Amino acid sequence: MVExxxxxxxxxxxxxxxxxxxxxxxxxxxxxxxxxxxxANARLEDRSGVIAELERVKPTHVLNAAGVTGRPNVDWxxxxxxxxxxxxxLGCITLADVCLExxxxxxxxGTGCIFHYDDVFPQGSGKGFKESDKPNFTGSxxxxxxxxxESLIREFPNVLTLRVRMxxxxxxxxxxxxxxxxxxxxxxxxxxxxxxxxxxxxxxSIEMAKRKLTGIxxxxxxxxxxxxxxxxxxxxxxxxxxTWSNFTVEEQAKVIVAPRSNNLLDTARIEGEFPExxxxxxxxxxxxxxxxxxxxxxxxxxxxxxRGR
Ligand SMILES: NC(=O)c1ccc[n+]([C@@H]2O[C@H](COP(=O)([O-])OP(=O)(O)OC[C@H]3O[C@@H](n4cnc5c(N)ncnc54)[C@H](OP(=O)(O)O)[C@@H]3O)[C@@H](O)[C@H]2O)c1
Numbered sequence: 058m059v060e061x062x063x064x065x066x067x068x069x070x071x072x073x074x075x076x077x078x079x080x081x082x083x084x085x086x087x088x089x090x091x092x093x094x095x096x097a098n099a100r101l102e103d104r105s106g107v108i109a110e111l112e113r114v115k116p117t118h119v120l121n122a123a124g125v126t127g128r129p130n131v132d133w134x135x136x137x138x139x140x141x142x143x144x145x146x147l148g149c150i151t152l153a154d155v156c157l158e159x160x161x162x163x164x165x166x167g168t169g170c171i172f173h174y175d176d177v178f179p180q181g182s183g184k185g186f187k188e189s190d191k192p193n194f195t196g197s198x199x200x201x202x203x204x205x206x207e208s209l210i211r212e213f214p215n216v217l218t219l220r221v222r223m224x225x226x227x228x229x230x231x232x233x234x235x236x237x238x239x240x241x242x243x244x245x246x247x248x249x250x251x252x253x254x255x256x257x258x259x260x261x262s263i264e265m266a267k268r269k270l271t272g273i274x275x276x277x278x279x280x281x282x283x284x285x286x287x288x289x290x291x292x293x294x295x296x297x298x299x300t301w302s303n304f305t306v307e308e309q310a311k312v313i314v315a316p317r318s319n320n321l322l323d324t325a326r327i328e329g330e331f332p333e334x335x336x337x338x339x340x341x342x343x344x345x346x347x348x349x350x351x352x353x354x355x356x357x358x359x360x361x362x363x364r365g366r
Contacts, residue, residue, distance in 0.1 A: 066117075067093055068092065068093065068117045068118050068266075068267055069093045069094070069114065069115060069116045069117045069118070070087055070092060070093065070094035070095075070116060070117075070118045070119075070120055070263075070266070071094070071095055071096075071097050071110065071111070071114045071116035071118070071119050071120070072084055072087075072094060072095070072096050072097065072119075072120045072122065073096075073097045073099075073101060073119065073120070073121045073122060073123035073152065074120075074121065074122030074123035074124070074166075075096035075097065075098070077122055077123065077126075078224075078233050079122040079166050079221070079224070079255070079259070080096070080120075080122035080123065082226075082255060082259055083120055083122055083259060083262070083263070084096060086259055086260055086263060087263065090263070092263075095114050095116075097110045097114075098110065100144075100148065101121075101123055101124075101144060101147075101148025101149060101151060101152050102143050102144065102147045102148040102151055104151050104155060107151060107152055107155050108155055111155060111156070111159060111161065116161055117161065117162065118161065118162050118163075118164065118266045118267070119152065119156050119161055119162070119163040119164070120163075120164050120166075120262075120263075120266065121149065121152055121153075121163055121164065121165045121166065122166045123144070123148070124144050124145045124148070124149065125137070125140055125141055125144045125145060126199070127199060130313075131197055131199035131200075131315065131317075132197075132313060132314035132315055134197065134198040134199040134202070134315075135197070135198050135314050135315050138198055141198060141199065141202050142202055145199075145202045145203060145206055146202050146205060146206045146209075149165060149206050149210065150206065150209055150210060153165070153210055153213045153215070153216050154213070156215055156216075157213055157214070157215045157216075160215070161215065162215055162216075162217070162266060162269050162271075163213075163215055163216045163217070164216075164217045164219065164262060164265065164266045165210060165216055165217065165218045165219065166219050166221055166262070166276075167203060167206070167207055167210075167218045167219060167220055167221065168200070168203050168220060168221055168222065169186075169220035169221060169222035169251060169275060169276070169277060169320065169322050170194070170197075170199075170200050170203070170222060170317070170318045170320075171192035171193075171194050171195070171200050171203055171204040171207060171220075171318065172186040172190070172192060172193055172194050172318060172320040172322070173193055173194035173196070173318045173319060173320055174319055174320055174321075175193060178193075178320070178321070180248065180249065180319070180321075181249065183321070184321070184323075185251070185275075185320075185321040185322050185323030185324070186275070186320060186321070186322050186323060187275075187323045187325075188220075188272065188273040188274065188275060188323075188326055189273075191208070192204035192207065192208070194318040194320070196315060196316035196317075196318065197315035197316060197317065197318075198315065199315070200318060207220075207273065211272065211273060214271060215271065216271060217265060217266065217269075217270050217271050217272065217274060218272070218273045218274065219262055219265075219274050219276035220273065220274065220275050220276050220277070220322060221253045221276050221277075222250065222251050222252055222253050222276075222277050222320075222322065223235040223250055223251075223252040223253065224252075224253045224255050225252055225253065225254050225255060225341065225344075225345060226255050226256060226345075227256060227344060227345050227348050227349060229291075229295075229345075229349060229356060229359070229360050229363075230359045230360060230362075230363040235252060236287060236291065236345065237363070239284050239287065239288060239301075240288070240291060240299075240360060240364065241363065241364055243302070244301075244302050244303060244304040244308070244309075245284045245285075245288070245301060245302075245303060245304070246284060246303065246304060246305065246306055246309050246319075247283050247284045247285045247303050248283060248284065248306075248319040249281035249282060249283040249286075249319075249321065250281050250282065250283070250319050250320065250321070251275070251277040251278070251280075251281050251320060251321050251322040251324075251337070252277055252278065252281075252282060252337055253276055253277050253278070254278055254335075254337070254340040254341060254344050254345070256344045257278065257334070257335060257340050257343075257344050258276060258277075258278070258334075261327070261330075261331055261334070262276070264331075265330065268330075270330070274326055274327055275322035275323060275324055275326060275327060276327065277322050277324060277327075277337070278324070278334060278335060278336060278337040278340045279324040279328060279334060279335075279336045279337065280321075280324075280336045280337045280338070281321045281337065282337045282338055282341070284303075285301075285303070286338070287341065288301050290338075290341060290342070290346050291346070293346075294342075294346040294347070294349065294350040294353075295346070295349055295350060295353055295356055295357055295360070296357055296360070
């Protein structure tokens with residue numbers, strides 16, 4: 058850890074990713090906490106614009122939730138390679154570097170979609186990828202660039218990189234929510250994965266920033282859960298009539314452009330910081346399914362409208 062600004066006074070947060078999903082949620086949390094924060098307007102790769110923003114706000118902590126994620130999905134990056142490099146590599150590193158020059162701690166909401174089950178980390182073995190493991194999945198351009206960024210940014214002593222995976226929120230109609238996606242798809246694969254229940258984990262990211270943790274952090278709930286297990290929870294808690302069908306990874310490949318990663322991340326580091334962190338299934342029940350079951354009719358109507366059936 059490096060000596061950074063504001064170690065004794067109230068933290069001042071500057072969030073990049075104002076219009077984004079995670080950036081917006083982090084802003085909401087800081088507002089609820091009554092924290093001192095602002096949103097940045099500069100583009101990440103615009104070094105002088107970023108410097109001006111830091112001079113204006115004088116943050117003790119930068120929270121970087123900016124980057125291209127692709128619309129409607131990461132396949133967009135396959136055909137927008139320069140934009141992907143500019144935001145997700147050059148931009149992210151520029152921001153980290155400018156923060157380093159000023160002794161500012163930066164938290165980077167990165168991704169864990171840079172790993173894939175293989176012979177050394179077989180699916181179902183319980184052996185998860187650690188923070189020290191080098192990315193082994195570069196099958197999509199999004200993941201390829203993200204893996205490169207992670208391998209560079211780990212050299213910055215002021216940066217905490219959070220490996221987010223398949224983020225989940227309670228709103229089962231929000232299109233970016235992993236559960237919304239799998240409820241809506243005609244067919245789903247069925248593979249256990251590490252996932253990030255945002256209502257439980259995002260507050261911890263703010264706490265980690267305050268603690269000025271650095272390095273890489275697998276930012277998921279402990280354990281893995283499969284698509285079918287989640288859909289079964291949806292059926293049990295919300296819609297007993299819900300049905301779905303599975304397809305194989307090979308069949309899935311025909312409806313997407315680039316391959317997707319499936320993996321288990323090791324959560325020893327985050328559990329060491331937050332021993333109360335719930336395993337993925339318990340977290341989903343507490344933060345997603347029980348709150349929706351408490352307003353079951355409303356949720357069911359909204360999901361049916363979203364699915365168009
Ligand atoms: N959502 C997921 O499934 C997921 C999963 C794992 C990890 N993550 C990571 O978490 C981070 C946030 O994701 P998200 O889902 O919140 O993304 P998002 O909803 O797509 O929002 C991205 C934000 O980044 C901003 N942005 C993009 N390029 C920028 C640039 N060059 N300079 C400044 N701002 C820029 C966007 O602003 P404009 O609209 O103005 O460009 C937007 O505010 C990303 O690093 C993403 O890779 C997301």
